[in-house]
Amino acid sequence: APQPDHLNRELLYGLLDSYLKNDVVSIQESIVHHVEFTLARSRYKFDTREAYFAAAHSLRDRLIERWNDTQAWIKHKDPKRVYYLSMEFLMGRTFLNALHNLGVMQPYQHALSGLGYDMEKVQQAERDAALGNGGLGRLASCFLDSMATLNLPAWGYGIRYEYGMFRQVVSEGFQKEQPDYWLTFGYPWEIQRPHVAYPVKFYGHVSVHESQDGRQNFVWNAGEEVTAVAYDNPIPGFKTPSTINLRLWAAKPCQEFDLEAFNTGDYVSSIIDKQKAETITSVLYPDDKTFEGKELRLKQQHFMVSATLQDIVRRYKEQHETFDAFPEKVAMQLNDTHPTLGIPELMRILMDENHLGWTRSWEITTKVFSFTNHTVLPEALEQWPVSLVEKLLPRHMQIIYDINWRFVQELEQNHGISGDKLGSMSIILDTEYGKMVRMAYLALVASHTVNGVAAIHSKLIKETIFKEFHDIWPEKFQNKTNGVTQRRWLAQCNPPLNRLITETLGTEAWITHLDLLKGLAAHAEDETFQQKWAEVKVEAKAKLASLLKDLTGDDLNMDAIFDVQVKRIHEYKRQFMNILSVALRYDRIKSMTEKEKEEVVPRVVIIGGKAAPGYDMAKRIIKLISAVSETVNNDPDVGDLLKVYFVPDYNVSLAEVIVPGSDLNQQISTAGTEASGTSNMKFAMNGSLIIGTMDGANVEIAEEIGEENMFIFGVGAQEVPALRSQREYLQVDPQFQHAVNLIQNGHFGWADYFSPLIESITGSRDWYLLANDFESYLDAQERVDQEWRDKASWTRKSILSTAGSGKFSSDRTIHEYAEDIWGVEPLPPTIPE
Numbered sequence: 092a093p094q095p096d097h098l099n100r101e102l103l104y105g106l107l108d109s110y111l112k113n114d115v116v117s118i119q120e121s122i123v124h125h126v127e128f129t130l131a132r133s134r135y136k137f138d139t140r141e142a143y144f145a146a147a148h149s150l151r152d153r154l155i156e157r158w159n160d161t162q163a164w165i166k167h168k169d170p171k172r173v174y175y176l177s178m179e180f181l182m183g184r185t186f187l188n189a190l191h192n193l194g195v196m197q198p199y200q201h202a203l204s205g206l207g208y209d210m211e212k213v214q215q216a217e218r219d220a221a222l223g224n225g226g227l228g229r230l231a232s233c234f235l236d237s238m239a240t241l242n243l244p245a246w247g248y249g250i251r252y253e254y255g256m257f258r259q260v261v262s263e264g265f266q267k268e269q270p271d272y273w274l275t276f277g278y279p280w281e282i283q284r285p286h287v288a289y290p291v292k293f294y295g296h297v298s299v300h301e302s303q304d305g306r307q308n309f310v311w312n313a314g315e316e317v318t319a320v321a322y323d324n325p326i327p328g329f330k331t332p333s334t335i336n337l338r339l340w341a342a343k344p345c346q347e348f349d350l351e352a353f354n355t356g357d358y359v360s361s362i363i364d365k366q367k368a369e370t371i372t373s374v375l376y377p378d379d380k381t382f383e384g385k386e387l388r389l390k391q392q393h394f395m396v397s398a399t400l401q402d403i404v405r406r407y408k409e410q411h412e413t414f415d416a417f418p419e420k421v422a423m424q425l426n427d428t429h430p431t432l433g434i435p436e437l438m439r440i441l442m443d444e445n446h447l448g449w450t451r452s453w454e455i456t457t458k459v460f461s462f463t464n465h466t467v468l469p470e471a472l473e474q475w476p477v478s479l480v481e482k483l484l485p486r487h488m489q490i491i492y493d494i495n496w497r498f499v500q501e502l503e504q505n506h507g508i509s510g511d512k513l514g515s516m517s518i519i520l521d522t523e524y525g526k527m528v529r530m531a532y533l534a535l536v537a538s539h540t541v542n543g544v545a546a547i548h549s550k551l552i553k554e555t556i557f558k559e560f561h562d563i564w565p566e567k568f569q570n571k572t573n574g575v576t577q578r579r580w581l582a583q584c585n586p587p588l589n590r591l592i593t594e595t596l597g598t599e600a601w602i603t604h605l606d607l608l609k610g611l612a613a614h615a616e617d618e619t620f621q622q623k624w625a626e627v628k629v630e631a632k633a634k635l636a637s638l639l640k641d642l643t644g645d646d647l648n649m650d651a652i653f654d655v656q657v658k659r660i661h662e663y664k665r666q667f668m669n670i671l672s673v674a675l676r677y678d679r680i681k682s683m684t685e686k687e688k689e690e691v692v693p694r695v696v697i698i699g700g701k702a703a704p705g706y707d708m709a710k711r712i713i714k715l716i717s718a719v720s721e722t723v724n725n726d727p728d729v730g731d732l733l734k735v736y737f738v739p740d741y742n743v744s745l746a747e748v749i750v751p752g753s754d755l756n757q758q759i760s761t762a763g764t765e766a767s768g769t770s771n772m773k774f775a776m777n778g779s780l781i782i783g784t785m786d787g788a789n790v791e792i793a794e795e796i797g798e799e800n801m802f803i804f805g806v807g808a809q810e811v812p813a814l815r816s817q818r819e820y821l822q823v824d825p826q827f828q829h830a831v832n833l834i835q836n837g838h839f840g841w842a843d844y845f846s847p848l849i850e851s852i853t854g855s856r857d858w859y860l861l862a863n864d865f866e867s868y869l870d871a872q873e874r875v876d877q878e879w880r881d882k883a884s885w886t887r888k889s890i891l892s893t894a895g896s897g898k899f900s901s902d903r904t905i906h907e908y909a910e911d912i913w914g915v916e917p918l919p920p921t922i923p924e
């Protein structure tokens with residue numbers, strides 16, 4: 092774009108020489124200003140949603156000034172930067188988080204109430220940004236919060252899907268998926284950057300040209316080109332001006348129209364054809380841990396990494412003449428294998444567009460990428476058909492073949508590997524359906540580091556899925572135990588607990604130094620403190636109860652244990668085992684005398700989570716939970732001793748109410764299957780006790796808060812393989828059989844519909860060992876009931892859960908990534924001269 096003839100710098104600097112004011116009147120003025128001029132509504136008449144949008148815009152102004160200064164400062168200092176590449180960011184809501192991190196909660200509250208609006212209701216007007224499936228996507232969002240708070244020169248890169256995670260509606264117990272068009276009323280937090288746009292190519296063919304110095308130049312003549320346009324989302328740190336960027340790409344039709352097509356006369360259909368470009372970023376794939384080789388998904392992956400790498404290279408080249416310093420200035424983290432095409436794309440950019448040789452390009456590429464694995468489940472590991480990659484990305488396929496060829500040479504020559512083992516490590520896998528590209532192997536070969544997400548998981552990847560790679564490159568493997576941001580998951584979602592902790596520790600420094608929570612342990616025995624702690628829990632339970640009242644019309648028994656399992660529905664997570672034990676509990680209560688019932692510890696069982704639309708078993712599990720709920724909740728014999736609820740459309744905003752309000756949370760995956768889990772950390776922070784297996788981060792949580800303060804059960808990961816091979820001969824616990832019979836005999840209706848579920852846990856089919864762990868699970872549940880009877884002891888454990896959760900801050904995790912993997916350092920922003 093043309094530049095101005097004369098820039099009046101003196102005047103310009105004087106105009107915006109201080110930050111916007113945050114007193115109540117200034118904020119009210121800015122809200123009303125946005126009502127009039129951004130929303131074009133009248134200041135005399137705007138509803139709560141409009142109040143939200145105006146307040147959001149006023150807060151966005153304050154984010155932008157910090158964002159601008161942070162980015163100018165980083166550019167000025169030119170440090171090494173880290174880029175977090177992820178196909179998913181599960182951000183949830185932004186308003187409350189931004190108010191809190193900017194430290195302007197109070198004045199905004201007063202400003203809004205002064206204008207006649209209730210802060211709570213205004214907040215509710217915001218829709219979740221649900222651009223992710225579950226754990227992996229939410230982790231990426233927690234990481235952004237920590238990177239900003241730790242003043243790291245970091246950016247996130249991803250896709251601006253127009254349809255986020257589907258809305259789950261449960262109708263007659265069945266999950267129905269509805270589109271989540273979250274942009275209906277606009278998204279006030281993003282800044283569109285029409286000038287930050289890159290062409291992204293697909294299809295076509297590669298031609299080779301001999302250059303004058305005798306080198307071969309590869310030219311990719313694309314068959315399709317779309318434009319990636321940047322949308323920036325400022326991410327504020329807590330109590331620091333540092334505001335980093337989440338850049339999400341949207342696909343738009345290419346600027347340069349193919350004039351040929353237009354000149355043939357079919358003007359209208361040419362335009363309609365062009366519009367198809369936008370479908371690339373239209374929808375988030377709702378599969379969690381199942382890999383489907385869909386062409387559009389591969390397009391999305393390439394689209395994201397191609398735009399991202401062009402952007403990163405452009406930024407680097409603005410300040411550097413050669414690529415020599417690239418590895419000292421750039422680190423890129425691949426969030427699972429989804430962005431792995433970034434590897435051949437960087438090779439292509441360096442070789443074909445910047446004319447570096449293979450050796451130099453490979454040297455650079457292998458210094459900048461690192462990769463995180465999030466699951467050992469084989470069905471999640473990406474393998475793309477060579478035929479598809481070849482068609483969509485012909486040049487990338489050539490490069491992948493070259494990478495593999497050199498890798499295989501190295502295995503033979505440097506590691507003495509040959510024969511079958513060579514084949515088993517090859518990036519290209521030969522199958523009866525044709526050749527496949529194993530993305531994890533590609534990521535492993537080109538990354539300097541690979542990490543798992545909890546100690547047990549990092550150990551397992553070394554012993555199982557990546558064993559052969561660990562044998563040759565042990566130094567590449569690391570562990571980075573996950574964490575969650577205590578800003579969102581404690582300070583913001585649980586204000587009463589926030590206040591109590593701050594008052595008790597005499598400081599709110601725990602909001603950035605979560606380790607300080609261990610200071611609470613000294614008060615665990617103190618009766619008055621226990622009393623206060625219990626009151627805070629009652630307050631949070633009341634909020635959860637009111638949510639359920641809105642959903643179901645029921646009033647909950649506040650003396651009951653609020654027992655929660657919320658997460659994606661998956662066989663390995665064993666929601667089925669949970670509901671089997673509920674069925675049994677129900678049956679037991681039914682056979683009790685009135686006298687016996689007096690001894691029963693009341694429970695409210697809350698289950699929530701989405702099933703992938705094509706995951707039949709998971710959908711049947713939802714129906715089973717609903718069926719049990721229907722029977723139990725309407726049985727007068729049971730009264731309020733037991734209630735079961737399936738909460739529809741579980742998402743980040745619901746979690747912010749459910750987590751603080753729970754007494755007990757279930758983390759009951761088959762040992763060795765849950766890589767880490769992160770809700771376990773959120774629950775522990777909020778004083779909810781864990782019933783769980785020695786799986787994922789539960790193991791480290793037990794180390795921190797003490798096994799005696801949790802309800803641990805089940806076999807360990809080491810025993811699982813042997814047990815699996817003996818499944819058909821294992822003795823089945825009679826109680827398990829009884830629970831199964833209740834379902835099979837139609838006690839909850841729908842017996843035929845549930846029979847595939849029953850089959851899936853019978854004999855040799857019982858892959859997740861429900862039958863085997865059931866007895867020990869019931870035993871742990873019995874201990875839960877016993878413990879609840881001793882209020883003081885329960886509260887003590889609850890306090891110790893929070894006290895022991897300091898390790899599980901994503902600040903700790905990010906600090907470790909920065910030091911051990913990325914080599915980036917904090918750069919606290921100062922306003923540049």
Ligand code: 8GP
Binds near residue numbers: 379381767787
């Ligand atoms: C999840 C893991 O299941 C969970 O244990 C972990 O806490 C979380 O990642 C964050 O590390 N994994 C995924 O969400 C996942 O594997 N998604 C599939 C696409 C691979």
